[in-house]
Amino acid sequence: MDNFLIANIALDLFCLILSLIPIIYLGNDYRWHQKLNLYFMGISVSNGLMIIGDLGDWCFREITTPFLMIVVSLLTVLYYASSAFVLYFFARYINEYLELKRPARTIFLWIITLLCSVQIFFAVISPFTGAIFTITVAGYQRGSLFAISQLVPLLCYLSFTWLVVLHRKKLSRREVIFFLLYIFIPLGAGALQMFIRGIAVVNVGVTLALLFIFVNIQSERDLLIRQQEKELAESRVEIMLSQIQPHFLYNTLTTIRQLCDVDPDQAKAAIRDFSLFLRGNMDSLESKAPIPFEQELLHVENYLALEHQRFQDRLKVVYEITARDFSIPSLTLQPVVENAVRHGVLRREEGGTVTIRTEETADAYLVTVSDDGLGFPDKLEGEDNQSHIGIKNVRERLRLLCGGTLTLRSTPGRGTAAAITIPKEGATL
Template sequence: MISEIRTINLIFAVAGLVLSILGLIQTRIGHNFDGKTRHFFTVLFGTLQIYVLCILIREVIYDLQGYGWAFLSKVVIFGQAFFASLLTILITIFVLFQSGEKRWMKNGIFYTSAVLWCIYNILLISNLFTGRSYRIDNDNSYQRGPYFSLLIIPTVLIMLVNLFAVWKKRKKLSERQRTAFAVYAIVPMISMILQAIFFGVHLIALSTVVAALFMMMCIMSDQMERYYATEAENSRLKIDILLAQIQPHFLFNSLTVIKHLCTEDPGKAEKAIGQFTNYLRHNMDSLTTDKPIAFEQELEHVKEYVALQKLRFGDELGVKYDLKYTDFSLPTLTLQPLVENAVTYGVRKSESGRGTVTIYSEKSGDDVIICVEDDGPGFDEKDITDVSGRSHAGISNVRERIERISGGELIIDSCKGEGTKAIIKIPLGELGNADFCNR
């Protein structure tokens, strides 16, 4: 009977190791994960491999006697117990992250899991000296101690915390995510309880790996669905903002100025035509790419727009650049609409029709801040929509694209008589859905 159990355990351990390796390979070569999800599953399957490998080593040396084999058994059984607990708290973190908790380390659910995990490891380490939960004799035989049940309580509680997290965050999780997390929490927990009752058979190793693979497939399917939905929405947004940018009055005014320059200053007219062409090309090119572009590239588009406006308004329009940080990317057609707003609704709406637009950028912690400021008359933020029902040059459109593509935000700060600031805040190194675009 014992030999049959050992054979079953070896089969389970080998199967678990092979499946965890396959899961890691799929994670690394697959194209259906964003960066942080890929990193999580890499850590998860890497941890699973170490965990299952510890079980496999123990099963191989189970019948070998001697102090050296007993010491090795102590090491791998401790490793098995430690990495099994690590798997539970990893899920706590991932559930919180997937539900939109960027500061998950300050969340009460994470605190609860972390405290339980620390209690578990204190019990685990103390057992090395007391042997009250389990012990390995010098002849390499494993025996449970009187406090073995106490050792597994913290990990079971962490699994219950994970289920609570799924329930609490259910409105922020998709149906596939809820199913994936619930299965990963429940299946290993049931296996752990059964393994504690029916001593000898390692059910939890294989069940945990299978649950992890199921979770990976659900998350992969969910992210693919979200990705394609986001792509369709981004295409709509880009077309909307392009239509907002290429407005008839701007085209008419620019062409009228160029027409006059053709007779008064042909050389300047030629330069203006080049700027106008580049401006239109940038707008059209934005339809063919989903990737964020370098800030310098978007800034060039702004300068083309400013040059065309200065042909019209001359010294009445001033533009200042205070660029302290430029090594970052942002969605195409996000900065130029804000500059256009500053010119149209700021500078040109002032009593004198004169004014200055200031563009500055800087790094602030883990974020980059871009601000477009004008010294115009300002407005009440509740009046951001004009009489035609359209947001000023697509502000809401710009805001939505920044949130979707870069995980950032657009803040409008304006008061009547005090000018307006349009502030873009983008997390550095975190492009959200843009991770798909960079594949």
């Protein structure tokens, strides 16, 4: 293998390493869940596969066996198909970035999808027809319809250019410059490689242009979006807390009011317990960040003590606490327990038992609240939407503050079990 081929292989490998940078970044911390990041990930992965496919041309200059011919053919198909996917994902990316409206969005994506499909089709049939390329004993050779593989990117890049120019008022000067660089660098590299066979300039051009976009546009936009999402989450938490506080206070004061009619002495004790509860837990009511589970459990114990003073033997509570050293969003366990009390055991004339259980698994903490009440139909909220606002808020706050979940499982006539799952990475004290 001569030095020229070694240089091209080294260049491809270097570009492959560079293409991993955005993939690793976007794959970390679930960044790819955001649409722009997902499409940019698609561009980066497709670019990496395109480079891998291109390596076959440089590594195997002489085809000595039928098996090697199949391998090189497959790698070449991968190269042309992946280059089409680079264009497709960039089209999705720029559509999302510019927030195109219908019908322009539909027409644009339809045209790009059609063009990319044409290239993929001819790439797939080329090993059999020699349309875009052929593989001989001398290695890769351009086919009779090789121009298709150059015309498709040209038309796509012209479409991208038209979009950027047309919507330039939405973009800053910097964004316009780097979008146009992404378009014209690969376009120029493709034109150069079309006339000068044997220089791996397309992969270099696409990879460098991709990094320009990543460093100067996408990473900054990702940080901005994440900051906005954090601010939005905080504002939503504040709204939900404002809903939860009156909800809890109303139910507690209702309990005390009812005790005043039944047993004034118990009402006095309840007022005392309630004042101690408020004094020790106002910080929990205000907290946006997760708090120690012990603190949330004390909150629940005080609530259940108040309810027990009202319902006496109709309400029994069992604690099976085997895991304690984790954190949980404040006011997430109490609404679940309240649901078990009011919509579970107390619907039975004889009452029942509420069981609170915690356990630790390899990657999460589980908090289960179960009752032996009457259960409920499939749609919990359908019966009394307002009463279950606390349950809805628990789900949202678990998701926002620690990536946790709340699942409900009920069997009519046999009770309900609510399971809170808190991933360990979101439950660190």
